[in-house]
Amino acid sequence: xxxxxxxxxxxxxxxxxxxxxxxxxxxxxxGSDKIPAHDTVMSAGQVVLFKNPNGAGKITYxxxxxxxxxxxxxSYEVExxxxxxxxxxxNGIYNPGDTWGPLPISDAVPSxxxxxxxxxxxxxxxxxxxxxxxxxxxxxxxxxxxxxxxxFMLSPGRDQVNVSLYRCYIAGKLMQALPRxxxxxGYVRFR
Numbered sequence: 001x002x003x004x005x006x007x008x009x010x011x012x013x014x015x016x017x018x019x020x021x022x023x024x025x026x027x028x029x030x031g032s033d034k035i036p037a038h039d040t041v042m043s044a045g046q047v048v049l050f051k052n053p054n055g056a057g058k059i060t061y062x063x064x065x066x067x068x069x070x071x072x073x074x075s076y077e078v079e080x081x082x083x084x085x086x087x088x089x090x091n092g093i094y095n096p097g098d099t100w101g102p103l104p105i106s107d108a109v110p111s112x113x114x115x116x117x118x119x120x121x122x123x124x125x126x127x128x129x130x131x132x133x134x135x136x137x138x139x140x141x142x143x144x145x146x147x148x149x150x151x152f153m154l155s156p157g158r159d160q161v162n163v164s165l166y167r168c169y170i171a172g173k174l175m176q177a178l179p180r181x182x183x184x185x186g187y188v189r190f191r
Contacts, residue, residue, distance in 0.1 A: 035082045037064035039091035039119045041148070041167045048165060052140040052186035054153045059165060065093060067117070069163060071154075078113045089131060090166075092118025097160065111159035120149075121169045125179070128170055132182040139164060142186035147174035150188035 042048065048059040057071040069076045080093035097112040122128040132141055132149070139151025139162060151164040165188070168175035177183070 037082055037093055039083075040064075040093055041117050041119065041165050042067070047191040048148075048150075048188060049191050050142065050150045050152060050186070050188040052142045052150070052152050052184050054140050056186075057152065057163075058191075059163070067115070069113070069115070069161075071161065076113065078115055080115065080117065083118075089120045089122065089127075090116065090118040092116070094118070111161065114160055114162045116164045116166075118166055119169065120166045121172075122175075123171060125170060128168065128175065129179040129182070132179055135164075136182040138162075140184040140186070141178055141182050142184055142188050143175075143178035144188040146190070147176075148188045148190075149175070149178055 042059070042061040044061055046061045050057055050059070055072065057069060060068040060070070062068050062077065065080050065082070067078055067080065069078060078095055080095045082093055083091055094116045095113055097114040120131065122131065135141075135151055138153050138155075140153065141149055141151050143149050147167045147169060149164075149166045149168055151162065153162050154160075155162065
């Protein structure tokens with residue numbers, strides 16, 4: 001009888017955990033409560049739509065440090081943290097993969113979100129091209145108006161989704177277009 005009770009308890013636990021799968025486990029904010037978000041692309045009330053060869057989705061501003069990613073009909077709330085220092089031209093907010101939950105991929109294995117949102121300031125066109133060369137083969141960069149650039153991919157083999165949203169400046173002016181050699185079919189734009 002004790003074994004049966006343990007099995008019922010285990011089944012109940014599994015069902016409880018499964019019911020909460022659409023909400024991501026938040027990561028530690030590492031002091032984000034005290035530091036206001038800065039160098040971000042989105043602000044209150046904004047929504048970004050995107051499409052590239054890897055898929056399409058929507059990003060909704062939920063708060064300074066929370067974004068809602070809608071991908072393949074599923075919604076995921078992801079908490080980001082403020083970068084404490086510049087990393088490869090990036091000063092904005094990010095989640096390095098500490099947020100886990102189900103992804104809209106066939107294996108349904110818990111997966112992680114690796115997301116980045118930042119203003120990016122380049123001194124030259126060459127510096128910009130070097131930046132977008134990194135990851136161009138898999139994130140499939142797309143550009144939009146207002147200096148927007150976005151990379152997106154689902155990676156079932158790594159149980160991971162990547163979304164990189166940037167507003168780019170070159171020599172202090174909004175980037176007019178991504179470097180052509182790294183531009184893929186699609187778009188990124190504010191709704």
